[in-house]
Amino acid sequence: MVSRVTMRRAFAVGVGIAAVSAGWFEATYSDGPSYWRDFAVRMGPWLLYLLAMVLFAVRQRRLSRTVAFDLGENDRAFRTRVKPEAVWYPAAMTVALTAAFWALGPSTWEAGADPEWQLTVVEVVATVPLGLATVALLGSQLYTLWAGLPAVVLTAHGVRLRSPFGYQVVPWNALRADCPPRPDPGDRFLHLAVERGLGARRRGLALIPLPWLDIHPWFLADAIRHYAAHPEHRAAIGTPEEHERLRHLLLAGAGAAAA
Missing domain, CATH: 1.20.120 (Four Helix Bundle (Hemerythrin (Met), subunit A))
Structure with a gap:
């Protein structure tokens, strides 16, 4: 929708x-x-x-x-919005x-x-x-x-990268460990390292320019890694309660790392 x-x-x-x-x-x-x-x-x-x-x-x-993130209106998902x-x-x-x-x-x-x-x-x-x-x-x-492109969408099943020129669908279990890392200041695109043969699909150029997304790149990368490592929280993706829990968790972790 x-x-x-x-x-x-x-x-x-x-x-x-x-x-x-x-x-x-x-x-x-x-x-x-x-x-x-x-x-x-x-x-x-x-x-x-x-x-x-x-x-x-x-x-x-x-x-x-x-x-x-933006919460999906008709489907349970966390979505990025553009600047x-x-x-x-x-x-x-x-x-x-x-x-x-x-x-x-x-x-x-x-x-x-x-x-x-x-x-x-x-x-x-x-x-x-x-x-x-x-x-x-x-x-x-x-x-x-x-x-609303380009966009990164998190669902209970995995991550979807949607760009004007293509898309990529990556199940959670297809993401490599500790992927994606926090982007460096000079990084322009979001990169997902994927294990082959685990259901990942790609069509066209699924290029997601990070400067175009209205979300901090570190917060986005941390959220993807969190759900890849914690399958018990994936079913709640898209709900306001899970969104607040995720924000508090990641912001608290960022504050502790900075300290």
Whole structure:
């Protein structure tokens, strides 16, 4: 079941992308030359994307301080949620590429003596792939927001890694001992060491970028190791009581280790 937060984000970003794209489409195809309009249409989206890229790089240097999971609404699970920049950065990139496609459109159409517009083979080759890529990017972005990806999901049966490009399902007994360790500050992705032949499944690229998750990487790694080592607590995963017990246990352990 999709959470209300994810639905609101997907709706807001979808409306924003549609509105900005429609605005650039209208500006691009309006009659009469205009230097400033043409400059805004062709450079505005990329300036927006450049600003988003700089802000994203700055914010990604900070690790999340969240030490909690989201509880599944219809299924018993602990789920991670994404940071805000995991929503607006891909959205800015999508707007930029979409607007760039619409800005390229007028240069590919030429009105001739024939009442029907003509397209050359070169123009088709240049425009059609870009248009298809734009549609695919927009669709994948909305799907990613709708599904709340990337995400790490803990259930009574194991760990699920879900990314926009694939997934990995690892039963608890398939995890190697003391896996995963606490990530180092320079680690960018969550890695699970798996024993073969014990039911683990993988499809595509199950890459989980830790800076995109709104959860402290150490808390996430400690929680996975805890349930791998304590099967007696797995059945309670997804309940508020188990969530509070886990938080108190891991935070107390972190405090003792720091002392």
